[in-house]
Amino acid sequence: MKTSSRSLRIVNAALPLREERALFTLSAEDGVWTAVERQEGATVSSPETTPLDGWSGEMPPAGNSLRLDAGGLAVLPAFVDAHMHLDKAFSLPKVGNVTGTLEEAVRSYAAAVPNFSKDELKARMMRAALQAISYGSTTLRTHLDFHVRHGREVAMRTIEAALEVKEALAPYATIQLFPMLPYFDLTEEALDTAAEALRMGVTGLGGAPHLSPEPEPDIDRVFGLAERYGCPIDLHADESDNPSVRTAAYIARKTLDYGWSGRVTAGHLCSLAAMADEDAQPIIALLAEAGVGAVTLPGANLYLQGRHDRFPVRRGVTRVKELLAAGVQLAAASDNIHDPFHPFGRGDLLLIGLVTAYAAHMGSPADIREALRMITTYPAAVVGVRGGIEPGLDADFVVLDAATPEELLTMLPERRWVWRRGRCLRAPAPRAEWSGCALRAYWADACERVSFREERG
Structure with a gap:
């Protein structure tokens, strides 16, 4: 008897090893990539889409779908x-x-x-x-x-x-x-x-x-x-x-x-x-x-x-x-x-x-x-394994709290979402914040003014 399938869809994903300055929609079914589609600019999330940053990592029951917004973060093959x-x-x-x-x-x-x-x-x-x-x-x-x-x-x-x-x-x-x-x-x-x-x-x-x-x-x-x-x-x-x-x-x-x-x-x-x-x-x-x-x-x-x-x-x-x-x-x-x-x-x-x-x-x-x-x-x-983000391959991948290859090797981000065959193995805690109010304000202002994330048309 065939079990109910589980589908995954991620919008606004950066694929820096495929094409830079572009965002993609990634779709998987039962742990296998089914589509990798280039977007025309950023996609506005629908109500049923959850921001990846802040998501608990809990997977839906079999037969249900999961919709996530990567927010421009880099997605690499595992x-x-x-x-x-x-x-x-x-x-x-x-x-x-x-x-x-x-x-x-x-x-x-x-x-x-x-x-x-x-x-x-x-x-x-x-x-x-x-x-x-x-x-x-x-x-x-x-x-x-x-x-x-x-x-x-x-x-x-x-x-x-x-x-x-x-x-x-x-x-x-x-x-x-x-x-x-x-x-x-x-x-x-x-x-x-x-x-x-x-x-x-x-x-x-x-x-x-x-x-x-x-x-x-x-x-x-x-x-x-x-x-x-x-x-x-x-x-x-x-x-x-x-x-x-x-x-x-x-x-x-x-x-x-x-x-x-x-x-x-x-x-x-x-x-x-x-x-x-x-x-x-x-x-x-x-x-x-x-x-x-x-x-x-x-x-x-x-x-x-x-x-x-x-x-x-x-x-x-x-x-x-x-x-x-x-x-x-x-x-x-x-x-x-x-x-x-x-x-x-x-x-x-x-x-x-x-x-x-x-x-x-x-x-x-x-x-x-x-x-x-x-x-x-x-x-x-x-x-001898087939690794990559392409239709027909296992959905083994990692999302990192960065957007570009330069940022990846500069920051070595600890915050990573690790996936194997369409199932999330690790979802990170929220970003650490400065405890002092004044420092928090400086940090937020600095991040807003100086960012690795470039605007994508």
């Missing part, structure tokens, strides 16, 4: 965090990093893994995932430590916790799981345990083969297992300041050999930033030819890279503009949150977009819009 480590998140109090180096982080966390209970892992994953969702991310791809050398039970403990979090949060986010196959000893036992994880329901296979003493044979094994199970691959690649570390090129060639365009992702790619143009450009061209998706992790890599340099210090963020210019699908993602690899971060991709713009010198109007695409539509393509 954020897609294409590279996280949910299992490591918030582990810093237990696993420190005195030197701040990647090497110490790897050693310290690997040694601590056997002491983490399944419940602790699950709680940390849940907290990090919910925090990311609250900021507007409704698709998360997380890498998972897979320490088979500590025994099958230790490795599978993380997998079981992640699968339970994925199931619990399924109404609110799509969570993809990629166990990181060990780079130090990729044995048949490790491959068999990874195959078991795939049968249990993880999404694909990950790893960090550039750390292996024999990266190419390890990459071969990963591709062989992925082919057997028909699953995607997402590898940490060349997270190094050493320009001679070039596993990305081999990954691209294997992708071409297997005909797996669109099914392989390479994250970090820091060594591209350390090598000369004449060495980097052929690798970038090969990644583009193979259809390998890429992910930059600017927060963590600005923190980790260059630790062994005397001045000038390399900063490690990959060649963002060059990858984009070559046609590589490039995402910007969170990576680690409050753990020995990165003591900061909060799972807010708008903040990551700003850090990307800083790190890659992306300040022109076109660059700012690319930075926003790197947290919305580009990562959707990288992880």
Whole structure:
């Protein structure tokens, strides 16, 4: 028996990544966009239309419609965090990093893994995932430590916790799981345990083969297992300041050999930033030819890279503009949150977009819009979901208390309305007001006189 449908209509919405200085009417039915219509100027709200700012977030019963007035606020496709480590998140109090180096982080966390209970892992994953969702991310791809050398039970403990979090949060986010196959000893036992994880329901296979003493044979094994199970691959690649570390090129060639365009992702790619143009450009061209998706992790890599340099210090963020210019699908993602690899971060991709713009010198109007695409539509393509505000796509989106791309990255508005499949997951509290009468008057007058919101004809 078909349940009653629920319709959504939003007027006066700004779509800054589609067309600026215009407003749109957005319509959805049962969580799917049905129409995106350009308005001729602002629409005067009807009595049955509720201003979005001030709306409680309560959804009407099935069979009823919801009519909202966005009031010119920006609507973006929901954020897609294409590279996280949910299992490591918030582990810093237990696993420190005195030197701040990647090497110490790897050693310290690997040694601590056997002491983490399944419940602790699950709680940390849940907290990090919910925090990311609250900021507007409704698709998360997380890498998972897979320490088979500590025994099958230790490795599978993380997998079981992640699968339970994925199931619990399924109404609110799509969570993809990629166990990181060990780079130090990729044995048949490790491959068999990874195959078991795939049968249990993880999404694909990950790893960090550039750390292996024999990266190419390890990459071969990963591709062989992925082919057997028909699953995607997402590898940490060349997270190094050493320009001679070039596993990305081999990954691209294997992708071409297997005909797996669109099914392989390479994250970090820091060594591209350390090598000369004449060495980097052929690798970038090969990644583009193979259809390998890429992910930059600017927060963590600005923190980790260059630790062994005397001045000038390399900063490690990959060649963002060059990858984009070559046609590589490039995402910007969170990576680690409050753990020995990165003591900061909060799972807010708008903040990551700003850090990307800083790190890659992306300040022109076109660059700012690319930075926003790197947290919305580009990562959707990288992880294999259909993201956007177009008829036929899921109505996953975020409305932000801002109007233009410049304002979004200037203000990083905390007030956001997060939607998944036409259902509001988060509606913010009203704007904070100055408590003193005189200050409130000054603030109101300043906001009226100086506004980012331009008049739209």
